[in-house]
Amino acid sequence: MVFLRLRHRHRPAPIVLWLAALAVVAATQLPFWYLGRRASEGGWAAWQETLTGPTGELLINSAKLSAAVSLACLAVALPAAWLTLRTDLPFRHAWSVALALPLAIPSYVMGLTVVAALGPKGTLQGWLEPLGVDRLPEIYGFWGAALTLTAVSFPYLFLVLRAALRTLDPSEEEASQSLGRGPWRTFAAVTVPALVPALAAGVLLVALYVLSDFGGVATLKYGTFTRAIYMQYSSSFDRTGAAILGVVLGALALVILSAELFARSRYEARSRARRMSPARPIALGRWTWPATAFLVVVVFISLVLPVGVLLYWLSRGMQAGTDFPDVSGPLRNSAGMAAAGALITVILALPIAVLAARFGGPLARGIEQLAFATHALPGLVVALALVFFGIGYATEFYQTRTMLLFAYVILFLPNALGALRAPLLRQSHHLEEAAAGLGRRPLAVLATVTLPLRAARRAGRLRPCLPDDHERAARHALAQPSRLPHAARRRLGK
Amino acid sequence: MSPSKREALCIEALEVRYGAVRAVAGASLSVVEGELVALLGPSGCGKTTLLRAIAGFERAWAGEIRLDAAIIESPAISLAPHRRGIGLVFQEYALFPHRTVEGNIAYGLPRGEYAHGRVRELLALAGLEGLGKRYPHQLSGGQQQRVAVLRSLAPKPRLLLLDEPFSNLDPGLRVEMRQQVAALLRAEGVTAVLVTHDRSDAMALADRVAVMQAGVILQVDTPRELYFRPLSEAAARFGGDVQLLAGRVRRGVVETALGRLRPIGTPPDGPCTALVRPEWIVPSLDVGLPARIVSSRLEGQQVRYRIRLNSGAEFSMTAASGLSLAAGQAIAVSVHIDVPVFPVDPP
Numbered sequence: 001m002v003f004l005r006l007r008h009r010h011r012p013a014p015i016v017l018w019l020a021a022l023a024v025v026a027a028t029q030l031p032f033w034y035l036g037r038r039a040s041e042g043g044w045a046a047w048q049e050t051l052t053g054p055t056g057e058l059l060i061n062s063a064k065l066s067a068a069v070s071l072a073c074l075a076v077a078l079p080a081a082w083l084t085l086r087t088d089l090p091f092r093h094a095w096s097v098a099l100a101l102p103l104a105i106p107s108y109v110m111g112l113t114v115v116a117a118l119g120p121k122g123t124l125q126g127w128l129e130p131l132g133v134d135r136l137p138e139i140y141g142f143w144g145a146a147l148t149l150t151a152v153s154f155p156y157l158f159l160v161l162r163a164a165l166r167t168l169d170p171s172e173e174e175a176s177q178s179l180g181r182g183p184w185r186t187f188a189a190v191t192v193p194a195l196v197p198a199l200a201a202g203v204l205l206v207a208l209y210v211l212s213d214f215g216g217v218a219t220l221k222y223g224t225f226t227r228a229i230y231m232q233y234s235s236s237f238d239r240t241g242a243a244i245l246g247v248v249l250g251a252l253a254l255v256i257l258s259a260e261l262f263a264r265s266r267y268e269a270r271s272r273a274r275r276m277s278p279a280r281p282i283a284l285g286r287w288t289w290p291a292t293a294f295l296v297v298v299v300f301i302s303l304v305l306p307v308g309v310l311l312y313w314l315s316r317g318m319q320a321g322t323d324f325p326d327v328s329g330p331l332r333n334s335a336g337m338a339a340a341g342a343l344i345t346v347i348l349a350l351p352i353a354v355l356a357a358r359f360g361g362p363l364a365r366g367i368e369q370l371a372f373a374t375h376a377l378p379g380l381v382v383a384l385a386l387v388f389f390g391i392g393y394a395t396e397f398y399q400t401r402t403m404l405l406f407a408y409v410i411l412f413l414p415n416a417l418g419a420l421r422a423p424l425l426r427q428s429h430h431l432e433e434a435a436a437g438l439g440r441r442p443l444a445v446l447a448t449v450t451l452p453l454r455a456a457r458r459a460g461r462l463r464p465c466l467p468d469d470h471e472r473a474a475r476h477a478l479a480q481p482s483r484l485p486h487a488a489r490r491r492l493g494k
Numbered sequence: 495m496s497p498s499k500r501e502a503l504c505i506e507a508l509e510v511r512y513g514a515v516r517a518v519a520g521a522s523l524s525v526v527e528g529e530l531v532a533l534l535g536p537s538g539c540g541k542t543t544l545l546r547a548i549a550g551f552e553r554a555w556a557g558e559i560r561l562d563a564a565i566i567e568s569p570a571i572s573l574a575p576h577r578r579g580i581g582l583v584f585q586e587y588a589l590f591p592h593r594t595v596e597g598n599i600a601y602g603l604p605r606g607e608y609a610h611g612r613v614r615e616l617l618a619l620a621g622l623e624g625l626g627k628r629y630p631h632q633l634s635g636g637q638q639q640r641v642a643v644l645r646s647l648a649p650k651p652r653l654l655l656l657d658e659p660f661s662n663l664d665p666g667l668r669v670e671m672r673q674q675v676a677a678l679l680r681a682e683g684v685t686a687v688l689v690t691h692d693r694s695d696a697m698a699l700a701d702r703v704a705v706m707q708a709g710v711i712l713q714v715d716t717p718r719e720l721y722f723r724p725l726s727e728a729a730a731r732f733g734g735d736v737q738l739l740a741g742r743v744r745r746g747v748v749e750t751a752l753g754r755l756r757p758i759g760t761p762p763d764g765p766c767t768a769l770v771r772p773e774w775i776v777p778s779l780d781v782g783l784p785a786r787i788v789s790s791r792l793e794g795q796q797v798r799y800r801i802r803l804n805s806g807a808e809f810s811m812t813a814a815s816g817l818s819l820a821a822g823q824a825i826a827v828s829v830h831i832d833v834p835v836f837p838v839d840p841p
Contacts, residue, residue, distance in 0.1 A: 171588040177575040178549055178582035179602030180649055186576075189601075193592040 013359040020351035025367045028374050028410045032250060034385035038243030050232075050241040054223075055248070062225040063252065065145055065217070066210040072150040073206045074199070076298055077157035082187065083291050085165045088281040090288070095295055096162065102302035103155040111148045111219025113306040114139060118147075145222035151302040152216065153209050157202035160418055164198030165191075183282050201418045204260040208253055208375035208414065225249050226378045233384070246381045250373065257369050337401065341408035348409055349416035357421050368417065375414035382410050499526040501563070502685045503548070503653055508557035508567075510540070510547050517543040519709030520557065525653075525687060530679060531714070532700035533689045534732050540709040541689045545655050548687065549582045550575030561652060581646030581684075585658040587638050589630040595641050596626040602649035616644045619681055620674070636667050643675055647682050654679065654686040660695055672698050693732060697721075705732045723758055727836055730769050737810055741768045741835070748835055751807040752827070753783055757835040769834040772798065775811040775827050777819065782828030787821050801827060 039047075083089050084096040102110075117123045118139045125136050137143075172194065176186040192199075217224045225245060232242035284291055349371075356368040374382065386407050390398030397403045503525040510518040518540045525531050533541040546552045547567060548559055558568035561580070566573040581602075589598050596613050603609035617623050620640045630638055639659060646654055659675065660668045676699050679686050690696050696703045697717040704714040705728075713720065713729040724730035727738065741750035748755045748768050752775070755768060773796070776782075788800040788808065792815060799811045799819060811827065819825060 169586075169588070171584045171586065172590060174549070174551055174575070175582065175584060175588040175590075175645075176601065178578075178580060178655075179645065180576050180579070181602070182574065182576045190590060193590075196592075 013355055013364070017351050017355055017359075021355045021364075021367050024348045024352060024409075024413070025371050027406075028371055028413055030389055031374060031377055031382045031385035031410065034388050035243050035246045035250065035381065038240055038388075039247045042240040042244075046240045047244055050244045051248070055228075055245070058223055058225045058228050059248065059252065061142075061223055062211055062249075065142065065149065065222070065224060066207045066256070068142075068146045069149045069153060069210045070203045070207045072146065073154040073157045074203065076150065076154045077161055077202070078192075078195075078199075079291075080154075080295060080298065081158050081161035081165055082191070083284075083295065085162055086282055087284050087291070088288075089284060089291055089295075095299075098299045098303060099158050099295070100155050102152055102306075105152055105303070105306045106215055107148060107152045107213050108215030108219050109306050109310060110152045110302070111144075111216045113309045114144055114148050114151075115219065116309050117305060118144070140221045142222055144220040145217050145224075147301075148216040148220055149210050149213055151306075153206045154298075154302070156205045156209065156415070156418075157199075160198050160202035160205070161195060163419060164195050168194055197421075200260045201421055204256060204372065205375065205415060205418045207256050208372070211249060211253060211256075212375065212378045214378055225252075229378060229381065242381075246377065250377065253373055253375070253377075257372055261365070261369060337404065337408075341405055341412065344405060345409050345412045345416045346420075349413055349420055352413075353417055353420035368421075371417055372414045374410050379407075379411060382407055386410075499528065501525070502527045502529070502561065503687070504560040504563075505544070505548070506557050506560075508544065508547065508559060509555045510543050510552050511555045516555075516709055518547065521706065521709065521711045522557075523704055523711055523714060525685060527685055528683055529701045530676075530686045530688065530699060532696035532703045533687060533706055533711075534693065534696040534703050535691065535706035537691055539706050541691075541706050542657055544706070545582075545657055545687065545689050548653070549580050549655055550578050579649075579652040581649070581651035581654040583642050583646050583654070583656040583659050585661055587630075587642040587662075589638060589642055589645070591630055593629075594626065595622070595628050595630070595633070598630065598641055599645045599648050601645060612648055616648060620644055620678060635663055636671050639663065639671055640674065640678070643678060647678065647684060650682070651684065654684045656686060656688040658689055658691070660690070660692070668695075669698075675699070693734070696732075703732070705729045722831070722834075724769065724834055727767065727769075730834065735772050735810075735812070737770050737772055739768045739770055740838075741766050743835065748833065751803065751805060752809065752829060755829055756832045758832045759835075761835045761837070765838045767836045767838055769836070770809075770829055772810040772812040774829055774831060774833070775801075775809060776830060777801075777811065777813055777817065777825045777827050780826050782826040785825055785827050787819050787823045787825065789821055790819065801825070803827075 080095075080099050084092045084099065089095065115122065118136060119125075120136065120139075122136070122139075125133065128136075168191070172190050173186050176190045177183070181189060211224075212226055213224075214226050214230050217227050218230070226249065229242050229245045229249065232245060352368055352371055355364040386403055387398070390403055394403075397406075501524055503523070505521060505523040507520045507522055508518055509516060509520055521540070521544055523531070523533075533544065535541045543552055547554060550567065550573060553572055554567045554569055556569060558565050558571075560566065561578065565571050566578055590601065593601065595617075599613045599616055600609045603612055613626065617626055620643075622637065622640060622644070625633065625637065625641075630641070633641065639662070643656070643659070656675075660671055663671055672695060688695070688699060700717065702714055702716055703720050705712045705720065707728055713725045715723070717733075720729065721733040724733050727736070730736050739750040739752060741748045741755075743749075743757065743761045743763050743766050745763070746757070746760060748757045748761075748766065750768050750770075752770060755770070757768070777799075783803055785801045785803050788802050790797050790799045793812070795815060796812045797815050797817070797819070799813065800808060801811050802808050809827075813819070
């Protein structure tokens with residue numbers, strides 16, 4: 001039957017799954033343990049000293065930026081996901097690739113792009129100069145940072161929403177249309193509510209990412225918490241202050257996490273089995289051009305502009321006769337590590353995702369939320385935690401690739417989880433029950449039915465492999481041989 | 495079906511293609527106002543595709559669909575689904591999980607006092623009072639099914655389409671729901687097309703049954719006509735159990751192994767195939783051709799017998815279980831009704 005509740009809480013999860021999930025999540029909590037130790041070193045005095053002054057303002061700044069970027073990402077990613085998956089928009093496939101690619105743009109590059117395009121003496125002002133415009137509205141600060149971070153983080157939400165949309169049963173939308181509501185009203189009244197779990201997961205990723213971003217806010221000179229932490233770290237030997245700020249940031253992340261948990265629990269109970277026939281594409285008709293224009297603007301700002309700026313700097317460097325360093329080594333390094341990191345992260349995320357989506361219960365939920373918590377930590381904090389751990393407890397791994405891979409896992413586990421979870425929640429249990437009925441043991445069911453769910457894996461694998469600000473800071477602190485984004489940053493004279 | 499009734503839906507030589515596959519290959523059907531027509535056919539015959547084309551979710555490749563004399567679907571014209579005023583009840587109901595029963599039923603209505611009253615009226619009509627505040631997953635299968643029908647009925651659609659509405663229900667509930675839904679549709683006076691692969695659904699519910707096979711509609715008739723007077727062997731199979739006898743028409747009579755039978759109409763002389771459903775053979779003690787019971791099998795309300803005539807020819811015969819004939823017993827059999835006769839296809 002169709003609408004029966006499908007969360008079988010009475011079915012116990014295989015013990016191996018529990019052990020694996022607990023081990024992974026315990027390992028990812030290392031930075032918090034480090035933060036706790038560091039933050040308690042100075043006693044109350046250090047707390048008082050650190051938290052007086054502009055801390056409150058920084059916190060509000062971070063929260064404001066998080067909220068604004070989340071909303072903006074929603075406004076971009078939701079229509080984009082729907083257009084590329086459900087309509088007859090031309091070149092849908094190419095669009096969906098182009099819309100995922102900005103994930104590969106580090107936030108400081110995007111920040112530089114925004115400054116170059118919209119800043120004082122920037123491109124736009126140059127164009128407007130003949131018209132007598134000698135000043136543009138201030139780009140540094142909140143709006144610039146919001147624009148920058150939206151451009152680099154909307155693909156998180158886009159990919160999560162696409163994965164969810166793909167597993168959505170079109171007959172509810174058709175029912176709505178047959179009841180007299182057009183495509184747009186159907187989208188608002190039926191599709192969006194069905195996407196709530198995915199929306200919540202995607203917004204969570206974006207919000208936590210914004211909390212932890214450094215490159216974007218640093219370039220656009222907007223004072224957020226993470227920037228303050230970075231300043232604290234780099235400006236003094238005593239890292240207690242920075243650790244305390246890290247703890248506060250972690251607390252803010254917890255608030256966002258519980259909000260997401262609330263949104264999810266309201267809708268999750270109603271996830272159900274679905275007919276899996278693909279929807280017939282909706283004819284856009286005269287809306288084709290506005291829709292295309294929308295995507296053109298999004299891709300232009302988030303992908304074409306930053307790549308263009310990079311190429312421009314490159315050509316200018318070469319014209320100036322700067323010797324161009326051989327980057328093939330770093331490039332190979334970067335790609336190899338990215339692939340290995342992605343694979344390991346997805347594999348490690350699977351037990352947690354399956355446990356939370358399939359078996360449920362407060363413990364599984366707790367494990368999952370803990371795994372998400374690290375997403376709010378700046379890459380720098382994670383890296384320093386690992387340095388601390390390496391020097392103190394695992395000397396033989398210090399400054400090795402193993403350590404770097406471990407850092408990747410901690411940093412990208414939430415991304416993989418977010419992408420794996422939404423499709424798992426929407427997938428029918430009947431498939432797995434059918435496998436169990438055919439005599440497969442629980443672990444065999446996981447291996448033969450749950451894991452091959454293609455949509456889930458595809459979306460999950462794509463994301464973690466792309467470099468971003470987190471990774472750069474982590475690599476930096478872990479003193480690994482120079483890799484591409486790092487080298488690029490040096491070239492840019494930052 | 496009085497002649498004064500207006501034609502509500504008209505499908506003319508409709509073709510729907512999926513790539514090179516012709517799912518609907520030139521189907522024609524006419525439905526008059528207030529009528530309930532069942533589209534009966536095996537799975538894969540194109541009946542659901544035809545239904546979806548009427549609703550506006552599949553495009554016509556050729557032919558046209560008219561609703562109240564206006565073209566709603568043709569290769570050139572396609573009215574958007576939400577402008578057609580055609581309700582669609584899905585096989586899996588497709589209730590909105592995030593809305594209550596009331597919220598689901600009121601979905602197609604303009605907001606306000608009218609919607610409130612209409613929802614109450616419909617819930618009462620279906621005997622679902624008190625369930626308005628529940629969510630779909632809190633309802634039984636039969637209740638979900640009725641809510642899905644009520645939701646589609648609420649905006650008073652010009653036409654209601656039902657896609658295998660009973661296939662998700664167990665047999666006992668199925669019979670009950672069939673009656674309830676039929677009562678609902680008649681109470682609302684709605685014109686409806688119902689898709690089913692179940693003969694008894696079609697027979698019990700519909701004013702007329704359209705038999706569909708391989709993308710075309712073979713015959714549209716009342717259940718009674720379809721059962722007693724099928725126009726082809728294929729159509730005969732949808733009406734009930736089939737037993738075909740080789741025969742020969744000679745001067746208005748069909749000569750078969752079961753004796754000389756009266757054909758329907760006046761078929762031309764020559765070889766033919768005659769339809770004698772197992773239940774049309776009537777056993778008695780002395781009237782008719784002598785025969786012997788070979789074997790018997792109880793099938794609930796009826797018993798299926800294997801009988802052998804003196805000529806050695808064997809037939810299938812069903813009779814009420816109260817008759818209780820034993821294997822080996824000598825009886826006499828006869829056929830009292832006019833039998834459908836089909837020409838033999840040239841080899």
